[in-house]
Amino acid sequence: MKIPFEQLYRQKYYRLLDEVFDSSFLSEGRMLRDFEEGFGRFTGVPCLGVSNGGTALLSIFEYIGVEGKDVIVPANTFWATAAAPKRAGANVIYADCNRDDLCLSYEDLKKKITKNTKAVVIVHIGGHIAFEIEKIAALCKERAIFLVEDCAHVHGGTWRGKTGGDWGFAGAYSFYATKTMPMGEGGMVCSHNEDFMQWLKHYRNYGKKVAGGNVSYVMKNGFNFRMNEVSAALGLIQLERLPEILNWKRRLASKYDKIFANTIVFPEGMISGYYKYIVFDYELKQETGKVFARTDFGPEIEGIPYDLPNSTWIAAHHKCPPIYYGWDSADQAIDELRTILLK
Numbered sequence: 001m002k003i004p005f006e007q008l009y010r011q012k013y014y015r016l017l018d019e020v021f022d023s024s025f026l027s028e029g030r031m032l033r034d035f036e037e038g039f040g041r042f043t044g045v046p047c048l049g050v051s052n053g054g055t056a057l058l059s060i061f062e063y064i065g066v067e068g069k070d071v072i073v074p075a076n077t078f079w080a081t082a083a084a085p086k087r088a089g090a091n092v093i094y095a096d097c098n099r100d101d102l103c104l105s106y107e108d109l110k111k112k113i114t115k116n117t118k119a120v121v122i123v124h125i126g127g128h129i130a131f132e133i134e135k136i137a138a139l140c141k142e143r144a145i146f147l148v149e150d151c152a153h154v155h156g157g158t159w160r161g162k163t164g165g166d167w168g169f170a171g172a173y174s175f176y177a178t179k180t181m182p183m184g185e186g187g188m189v190c191s192h193n194e195d196f197m198q199w200l201k202h203y204r205n206y207g208k209k210v211a212g213g214n215v216s217y218v219m220k221n222g223f224n225f226r227m228n229e230v231s232a233a234l235g236l237i238q239l240e241r242l243p244e245i246l247n248w249k250r251r252l253a254s255k256y257d258k259i260f261a262n263t264i265v266f267p268e269g270m271i272s273g274y275y276k277y278i279v280f281d282y283e284l285k286q287e288t289g290k291v292f293a294r295t296d297f298g299p300e301i302e303g304i305p306y307d308l309p310n311s312t313w314i315a316a317h318h319k320c321p322p323i324y325y326g327w328d329s330a331d332q333a334i335d336e337l338r339t340i341l342l343k
């Protein structure tokens with residue numbers, strides 16, 4: 001497996017690195033501000049860069065204040081989604097997903113909300129927007145519960161003019177090496193809540209505030225969740241490449257749509273970022289990792305009993321043909337792809 005990084009973009013990146021070194025700011029400089037503004041334009045939501053997707057989630061829960069409170073999390077996600085509220089002191093309550101979108105089930109969520117529920121996490125898993133996002137956002141608003149969007153998979157997924165992070169209180173993106181927009185490590189928090197975003201500027205930097213040359217510490221629980229300038233420069237380049245990566249993935253997905261009948265059917269107008277292409281009940285000759293396996297379930301990791309039939313069904317029945325950028329058979333015609341993939 002070879003992940004392409006075209007010469008043109010390498011040269012652009014090297015030029016940005018020269019700018020970083022010339023500026024003498026290896027951290028807290030212009031690259032980060034430019035990257036935050038650029039990603040903010042891309043998502044339509046104000047953004048602040050942090051060290052990774054996990055610290056993006058943790059920052060949100062630390063601000064909300066979930067100590068001793070319940071946070072409802074879908075069981076079928078990467079462990080980071082549950083580990084973050086747990087680290088912030090919450091009791092994590094696991095909910096089931098739907099079989100049609102693999103995302104948090106509105107029906108199961110309603111059953112799990114109690115007076116102690118402070119927040120709900122929705123994961124736009126696989127690269128599309130959770131089909132029930134609007135119902136879930138409305139329910140959270142009505143019950144005064146914080147809705148947190150885990151956007152680690154959803155770069156480029158859109159619905160009704162919005163992308164991940166635009167429905168809830170805040171969203172957390174990851175730029176981990178395997179993600180649609182990879183930076184090795186990196187994260188972005190997006191939110192329309194100005195108080196939270198002001199708080200985060202200090203929180204991600206040990207609670208430090210610099211105003212008019214004076215340094216003060218406006219909180220005691222801040223820590224180092226900063227993104228450095230070298231990473232932010234790479235973020236700028238990856239953001240520029242992102243439309244090309246998304247188009248490439250969408251072209252391959254439209255071929256897969258002709259090969260696989262049993263796949264996800266998106267609601268009218270929804271466009272996936274295709275972090276993964278998901279199929280059900282096929283034998284494949286080539287596949288990438290599943291979106292999640294039974295061993296990824298939070299309650300499985302915690303060793304607690306659970307009854308989440310849809311998550312269990314999906315884990316057993318779904319597979320993912322390759323859709324990572326640069327897969328070397330992607331340019332094959334549909335018939336060839338069928339032969340390459342199907343047993």
Ligand SMILES: Cc1ncc(COP(=O)(O)O)c(C=O)c1O
Pocket residue numbers: 052053054055077078080081123150152153174175176185186187
């Ligand atoms: C759904 C989900 N949430 C959160 C994360 C955490 O992101 P990071 O690895 O950047 O901390 C990941 C992936 O790594 C993920 O897949």
